[in-house]
């Protein structure tokens with residue numbers, strides 16, 4: 428079983444790399460489909476790859492089949508194979524970092540890839556060395572979409588700080604309630620449940636929202 432998983436993962440990585448680098452080897456796709464089928468993992472795409480003669484499948488068709496096979500196998504590329512996901516996550520951290528001074532946190536935080544975890548994910552390390560990765564770290568699959576990456580990061584940072592200090596942050600000054608990182612209208616926001624729910628501020632613009640309300 429362990430050997431099968433290692434083989435499958437190696438083949439999945441080869442196929443994924445081939446697709447990304449536009450040099451897909453059809454034999455790798457066939458080998459992956461056979462490995463999956465051997466372990467009773469069956470789908471239309473897997474069967475089609477196994478049953479057809481690869482010489483008669485056009486490159487475009489093979490590309491489409493390979494994506495479907497990876498999808499059917501539940502393959503998720505990590506930060507090593509899809510470094511753009513890490514780029515998206517780092518960009519999200521730069522946005523939420525603008526909110527951290529309202530919690531008294533100074534300095535530039537960093538994304539820390541947690542290689543020893545399975546699956547491999549990412550946490551945050553503050554400038555003073557404190558690690559924020561409580562309640563589950565950020566998985567690569569959360570980082571395709573910038574809004575999802577930013578929302579996931581807001582939730583993880585907020586829950587880690589709460590666990591670490593037992594102090595709720597951020598707080599809506601109008602309702603005196605703790606607000607939560609949420610996705611709303613396609614944006615990552617700090618959401619307050621008071622008065623039927625309202626947005627306190629987009630993530631990254633908390634200091635402006637709090638300053639504005641204090642002045643009022």
Ligand SMILES: [Zn+2]
Nearest residue numbers: 599602619621
């Ligand atoms: Zn409120």
